[in-house]
Amino acid sequence: MASAQNIVNALKKQGITHAVGVPDNGSARIYELLRAEPDIEVITVTREGEAFAIASGLYVGGKQPIIIIQNTGFLEAGDAIRGTVVNMQVPVVVFIGYRGYHNRDAEGQWVDSVATFLEPTLRAWRLPYEMLETDADIGCIPRAFANAAATSLPAAVLLIGHAT
DSSP states (O other): OOOHHHHHHHHHHTTOOEEEEOOOTTTHHHHHHHHTOTTOEEEEOSSHHHHHHHHHHHHHTTOOEEEEEEHHHHHHTHHHHIIIIITTTOOOEEEEEOTTTTOBOTTSOBSSTHHHHHHHHHHHTTOOEEEEOSGGGTTHHHHHHHHHHHHTSOEEEEEOSOOO
């Protein structure tokens, strides 16, 4: 599993100003560490769609936000994603907890159906993504920021497991 501290260190190198989203079990430690950072404001929302709207407003206001949510909320927020960060061309990096990724039955099929929909949805929306499961994958964070900046569109980092 990836170290939450290493993730936060990589985010600080990208100059983020805000983290917006809904904490879950996998991202709880990341949120905890971000709250302790004096130069980063954490904004928790009640619905994931709100995170995209708030991050878009922060970006328009000259800030560097990220979004941290779970895959279930990402799928629920589809219209907010389309109507804000995609239509407005907001180059935000979205950290998505990949709930259900490791939960498979004896035949290798996902037990939690949400795991079956995340990657096909990202591909359908043409949103680039990489997976972050261990500290060896931390390099995907600066690549996501570079990709978002180059395209003026969101890029995703899929968080596999619980950050420790």
